[in-house]
Every structure is written in C-alpha cells, then in structure tokens.
Amino acid sequence: MKYSFIEKVLFPPTYINDRKLRSELYGKTIIITGASSGIGEQLAFLLGNLNCHLILVARRHEKLLELQEQIQTAKVDIFPADLRNPAERKDFLTFIHETHEKIDIFVNNAGLSIKRSIFDSLDRFHDFERTMAINYFAPVDMLLTIIPFLENSKGQIINVSTINTLLIPFPRFAAYQASKQAFDTWLQSAIPELNDKGIRTTSIYLPLVRTPMIKPTASYEKMPAMSAHHAAKVISKTMYTRRRQFKPWYIGSGQLASVLFRGVWERVGKKLLQKR
Ligand SMILES: NC(=O)c1ccc[n+]([C@@H]2O[C@H](COP(=O)([O-])OP(=O)(O)OC[C@H]3O[C@@H](n4cnc5c(N)ncnc54)[C@H](OP(=O)(O)O)[C@@H]3O)[C@@H](O)[C@H]2O)c1
Structure with a gap:
C-alpha cells in the first residue's frame, strides 16, 4: 500500500532488525487471535518467515487453512473458533493444554468494531453484548488459562488496542470503544502483578488501519490510515524490544487536547452531528 504525503508524516517507517527478531523468536510459540484477516493475517505472514511456532485462531477455517498452506518456514497450528462463544473458547484452551507444552507470546488481536448511533441502537442491546464478548470477555477468559504458561516461559502479552482508548470517546462508537477500553483497563x-512474575506486557495503540474492519465506513476511505503490514511490523518489533507501549508520535498532543479542549470538542462535535 502506497502512503500519501500526510500518511508518510503520520506513520514514519518502522525498521525491523531482522537478526534480533529471528534470534528472539527462535523456537518460540506465539498465539495470534484474529489471524484470518487484516492486521493478524499480516502478522502471521511476517512471523511465518521465522523459525517459530504459530497458533492461529479465528472463525473462518478456510482462511486459516490458506495461511497454513502459504506459510513455509514457521510451524503453524490453526484452530477455527468463535471466541465469543464460551464453549468454543473452552475447546481452544483445551487444545492448547493438550498439545502445547509452552506458550511464549499471546497476541490479543481478534476484534469487532461497530459504528452505530445510540438512537439506532435502542433495540440493539446485542451490539453491546457482542463487542464485549469478543473485545473484553474473550481475551480475559483466554488469559486466565494462558497466564500460567506465560509465567513459566517469562513470556509476553501483546494487546492490539486503539488510540481511541487514549482520547475523548467518539460519538457513534460507544459499543466498540467501551469494550476496547474495558480490556485496556483490565490489562493496565x-x-x-504480571511484570512481578516476569511476564512482559505491550499495549499497541493503533491509529486507523486500512483493513476490512474499516471498510463499512465510507468516510474512512479518504482518511489517512496505516497499512496492515505496517501495523504488523510495529507489533513484531515489540517482540524483541519488549517495549511496554506503542503510540503514534502525535498522540501526546491529542491526549493533551482531549483534556484541555473537552468542552470545545463537545460543542463542535454536537454541531458536526447536527450538520450530518
Ligand atoms: N482497523 C483499524 O482501524 C484498527 C485500529 C485500531 C485497532 N484495531 C484493532 O486491531 C485488531 C484487528 O483488527 P483488523 O483491523 O485487522 O480487523 P479485521 O480485518 O476485521 O480482523 C479482525 C480479526 O478478528 C477475528 N474475529 C472477529 N470476531 C471473532 C470471533 N468472534 N472469534 C474469533 N475471531 C474473531 C476475525 O476473524 P474471523 O472473521 O475469521 O473470525 C479477523 O481475523 C482489532 O482488535 C481492532 O480493534 C483496528
């Protein structure tokens, strides 16, 4: 994906030290949730060139099979499961227990976004249930089982979060933002306690990323967005830098503005919504 001028400024290149990544991940076992599409798929491809062991989970079995076929170097296990469903989650965790002696890195990436006004949601409580189910309860439930593995391996949890959790919440994204915030807060x-037991944690606060997730929102087509491959590079780099957080360079000023200009934003936001 070719970046526009503004995208080049907002998302400067991420350089990976191939030798460090290779040696850090040699023989390591990495779970990637939501590996069938977008950022998770790109991450699987990127790590697929290394001598590591990938466990890929998502609902679409055929997409996972394609990935397994295309990845040549890494060992790849796939597990099709709807992670919102407690019974399917349990099957996945049983599979992990029965077939894997160690887990080194857990990448919490599977996610669901919904853009809908509160006034279009009055009869749609299930939107709030399904975003919480995948964006909050699924990673919490999985980690309660996986944390002991990570404690043994002195492993790493990488949470694929969004810059929205650091800023004033946007209107029309109540279901998505509340659920992403919930897991971010859980992890923080x-x-x-995790660090005390030798488990490293990394929160990746991503800006808009050009993936199937943002396709339903037409206005995003013209907005600057990071490529999914770039996001995968950002994530994989933290596997050897062990950085605690990734935030886009400009987000500090956004956070400051969120505090200083909250009232202004609320008035402007109201006007913009009225216009639409
Ligand atoms: N795109 C953005 O602008 C953006 C920005 C900031 C953060 N993020 C975060 O990045 C992560 C990846 O999103 P993406 O942009 O790559 O979106 P995507 O292309 O839609 O990928 C989402 C992945 O999650 C999986 N998934 C969704 N529901 C699932 C379920 N119930 N059970 C199992 N797997 C499920 C999907 O696989 P199946 O459909 O096969 O199940 C897919 O592999 C998400 O956590 C998202 O919140 C995205």
Missing part, C-alpha cells in the same frame, strides 16, 4: 490493572 494486571500489569504490575
């Missing part, structure tokens, strides 16, 4: 709360 657990971090001191």
